[in-house]
Amino acid sequence: MISYNIEAVENANRGDAREWALCKHYNVNREAHDSSSYKSNSDINVDGKHISVKSSGFTLMSGNLCGGLQNFNEIWNLFEQNVHSNVFAYVTKTFTVYEMNMNEFKAFMYTFGYLEKESEKNGGQLKIRCRKESQKMEKWLKCHL
Numbered sequence: 001m002i003s004y005n006i007e008a009v010e011n012a013n014r015g016d017a018r019e020w021a022l023c024k025h026y027n028v029n030r031e032a033h034d035s036s037s038y039k040s041n042s043d044i045n046v047d048g049k050h051i052s053v054k055s056s057g058f059t060l061m062s063g064n065l066c067g068g069l070q071n072f073n074e075i076w077n078l079f080e081q082n083v084h085s086n087v088f089a090y091v092t093k094t095f096t097v098y099e100m101n102m103n104e105f106k107a108f109m110y111t112f113g114y115l116e117k118e119s120e121k122n123g124g125q126l127k128i129r130c131r132k133e134s135q136k137m138e139k140w141l142k143c144h145l
Helices: 014-025 072-082 102-112 135-143
Strands: 002-005 044-046 049-054 059-061 087-091 096-100 113-117 126-130
Touching: 014 044, 014 049, 014 087, 059 072, 072 102, 072 113, 072 126, 087 102, 096 102, 102 113, 102 126, 102 135
Parallel strands: 049 087
Antiparallel strands: 002 096, 044 049, 059 126, 087 096, 113 126
């Protein structure tokens, strides 16, 4: 895992602001949020890195992508087998970036991820989410550098 600070970018959506700030860091022009499938694309593709950008309280996979699977391990395995990204960048509220490979990101998710049920309006299936940013999470990230 590596860590570095980036310049903050203002946006009404905090997740978009972190993604756009990382785009700016990598000199990638971003004018709108790109909602590509996790199977076929990444948030940022630069210098051989296919980066999935994450921030506080993110959803790893929406329930409709989880195929009715009923436990964390099964849903994680589906994600891991199909994800396009090879780098996972968690951007904190202070715009510190923690870039992780798959093994590091898996450890992060098994520590801070949890199952949540989608609303019935959205199909009611289980999805994996990550906890909101906390001091415990920041400490974990720093200890794994």
